[in-house]
Amino acid sequence: xxxxxxxxQDFSQWYLDIVKxxxxxxxxxxxxxxxxxPYGYAIWENIQRELDSRIKAADxxxxxxxxxxxESFLQREKEHVEGFMPECAVVTHGGGKKLTENLVxxxxxxxxxxxxxxxxxxxYRDLPLKINQWANIVRWxxxxxxFLRTTEFLWQEGHTAHxxxxxxxxxxxxxxxxYEDFDRDFLALPVLTGRKSDKEKFAGALYTLSTEALxxxxxxxxxxxxxxxxMTFAESFNINYQDENGALQKVWQTSWGVSTRLIGTLIxxxxxxxxxxxxxxxxxxxxxxxxxxxxxxxxxxxxLKAARQIASDLKRFRVLIDERDTxxxxxxxxxxxxxxxxxxxxxxxxxxxxxxxxxxxxxTSEKTSLEISELFTAxxxxxxxxxxxxxxxxxxxxxxxTSEIGTxxxxxxxxxxxxxxxxxxxxxxxTCEQKIQEETKATIRVIKxxxxxxxxxxxxxxxxxxVYFARAY
RNA sequence: CGGGGUAUAGCACAGUUGGCUAGUGCGCUCGGUUUGGGACCGAGAGGCCGCAGGUUCGAGUCCUGCUACCCCGACCA
Numbered sequence: 160x161x162x163x164x165x166x167x168q169d170f171s172q173w174y175l176d177i178v179k180x181x182x183x184x185x186x187x188x189x190x191x192x193x194x195x196x197p198y199g200y201a202i203w204e205n206i207q208r209e210l211d212s213r214i215k216a217a218d219x220x221x222x223x224x225x226x227x228x229x230e231s232f233l234q235r236e237k238e239h240v241e242g243f244m245p246e247c248a249v250v251t252h253g254g255g256k257k258l259t260e261n262l263v264x265x266x267x268x269x270x271x272x273x274x275x276x277x278x279x280x281x282x283y284r285d286l287p288l289k290i291n292q293w294a295n296i297v298r299w300x301x302x303x304x305x306f307l308r309t310t311e312f313l314w315q316e317g318h319t320a321h322x323x324x325x326x327x328x329x330x331x332x333x334x335x336x337x338y339e340d341f342d343r344d345f346l347a348l349p350v351l352t353g354r355k356s357d358k359e360k361f362a363g364a365l366y367t368l369s370t371e372a373l374x375x376x377x378x379x380x381x382x383x384x385x386x387x388x389x390m391t392f393a394e395s396f397n398i399n400y401q402d403e404n405g406a407l408q409k410v411w412q413t414s415w416g417v418s419t420r421l422i423g424t425l426i427x428x429x430x431x432x433x434x435x436x437x438x439x440x441x442x443x444x445x446x447x448x449x450x451x452x453x454x455x456x457x458x459x460x461x462x463l464k465a466a467r468q469i470a471s472d473l474k475r476f477r478v479l480i481d482e483r484d485t486x487x488x489x490x491x492x493x494x495x496x497x498x499x500x501x502x503x504x505x506x507x508x509x510x511x512x513x514x515x516x517x518x519x520x521x522x523t524s525e526k527t528s529l530e531i532s533e534l535f536t537a538x539x540x541x542x543x544x545x546x547x548x549x550x551x552x553x554x555x556x557x558x559x560x561t562s563e564i565g566t567x568x569x570x571x572x573x574x575x576x577x578x579x580x581x582x583x584x585x586x587x588x589x590t591c592e593q594k595i596q597e598e599t600k601a602t603i604r605v606i607k608x609x610x611x612x613x614x615x616x617x618x619x620x621x622x623x624x625x626v627y628f629a630r631a632y
Numbered sequence: 633c634g635g636g637g638u639a640u641a642g643c644a645c646a647g648u649u650g651g652c653u654a655g656u657g658c659g660c661u662c663g664g665u666u667u668g669g670g671a672c673c674g675a676g677a678g679g680c681c682g683c684a685g686g687u688u689c690g691a692g693u694c695c696u697g698c699u700a701c702c703c704c705g706a707c708c709a
Binding site: 171172175186190242245246267296298300301302307308312314369380381382383384416417418419420449451452453454455484486487488489490491492493494505507508509510517600632 | 702707708
């Protein structure tokens with residue numbers, strides 16, 4: 160197994176090393192696309208399972224819409240087409256013949272779905288309409304990196320329609336809260352939440368809400384988004400309903416999504432010099448048992464028998480016994496650490512003689528000896544502690560990396576020397592935002608407060624907005 | 633789309649001023665010894681030297697043109 164580049168030496172290379180060495184994904188033969196390997200896909204399946212149940216709990220039904228979208232659908236909404244058309248893959252031929260109308264491979268499904276919404280929604284009784292789909296998306300990005308930005312990626316996109324603005328506001332914020340809770344409880348990711356500036360919002364949206372995590376290199380990463388689409392698409396796609404009084408009304412809509420980028424986010428937030436670290440709840444293997452024995456004689460069977468008994472006692476967790484004879488225990492320790500398995504149990508003749516085993520935590524690298532009989536109660540406790548600790552570590556890091564900024568000089572200095580989130584005033588003008596981005600590469604990640612007294616870090620004018628700036632992925 | 637780089641075995645690379653049978657390490661297969669923090673010995677398998685032209689008695693090596701990928705920017709989840 161190859162070595163991992165140090166985070167401090169080259170974070171970007173460290174990231175690529177983790178993806179490869181932890182066997183999350185391979186490059187494919189198609190530019191910008193990746194092959195998600197079993198271990199990486201297992202992480203995605205865990206994300207899917209948990210998030211899907213939370214989505215369903217909000218009374219959202221799963222559906223599936225086509226991959227191909229008539230080009231004219233995208234054309235119907237001006238901002239949307241301007242935002243997405245440049246990065247669309249377009250199908251021009253089918254069955255050996257040129258198509259009468261080009262088909263776009265979905266960069267997102269608003270248009271194809273909302274064309275159908277106009278058929279589905281006729282009465283106020285049809286509202287709210289709340290659907291979700293798990294699908295693949297293609298966006299022809301200039302620059303790609305496994306999980307963080309790929310030409311094709313997997314995601315979940317929720318789409319809802321409501322009677323009025325209040326309904327859409329509530330849904331957009333519900334989805335944001337769902338992501339924030341999911342990130343914290345399941346992925347141990349602390350995220351900032353809030354509204355995006357108009358410059359950063361989704362093409363065609365009234366406003367965009369976002370969850371923002373902080374990578375270990377001090378760069379922000381957008382983990383999930385939720386948009387109030389207003390009546391923009393209702394107008395372009397004629398999504399009308401008759402209200403209680405028989406009057407024709409347009410719907411208010413939302414859309415919200417998270418993608419396989421969450422896996423990249425897990426890597427850049429939790430990973431360390433030894434490799435990946437996975438929070439127990441999302442880890443494909445929560446406990447790995449490494450049996451230690453000499454292959455000849457009875458020792459092997461004795462140790463394996465004990466290991467299997469432990470696995471059986473812990474069967475409500477995802478437990479794996481590494482029974483491979485061709486690798487030494489040391490090799491196995493390293494391999495499972497690289498893959499980020501939260502808890503490792505080592506058991507050999509020395510332990511068995513004392514009816515004990517060794518427990519090794521991935522998050523703290525602590526090793527303790529424990530009676531085998533105690534595992535049944537100790538393991539669940541430890542997994543909870545690891546989950547909690549990883550969140551706390553990430554939160555502490557973010558707090559240390561969040562700086563209150565007064566002057567533009569400080570802004571540039573802190574950004575250069577430290578990175579992280581910069582909390583500062585912003586007048587609300589896109590020109591200042593643009594200048595700051597051009598001069599520092601930092602963008603507004605989310606707006607922190609909208610009704611406060613401060614002044615713009617760039618132009619110095621009085622302002623009511625406090626925002627989080629950061630360089631971002 | 634700009635800048636930089638690379639293309640030789642599954643992976644990482646070496647291959648000198650053109651030269652005869654293309655190499656090393658890791659990984660893989662087989663046999664044996666091992667196994668408490670990345671084991672060791674021995675024997676093997678595995679190559680359209682990215683593609684297409686050219687120069688030459690002779691090209692992995694020189695020239696031209698393509699193509700692909702990686703890294704750094706701008707654009708974006």
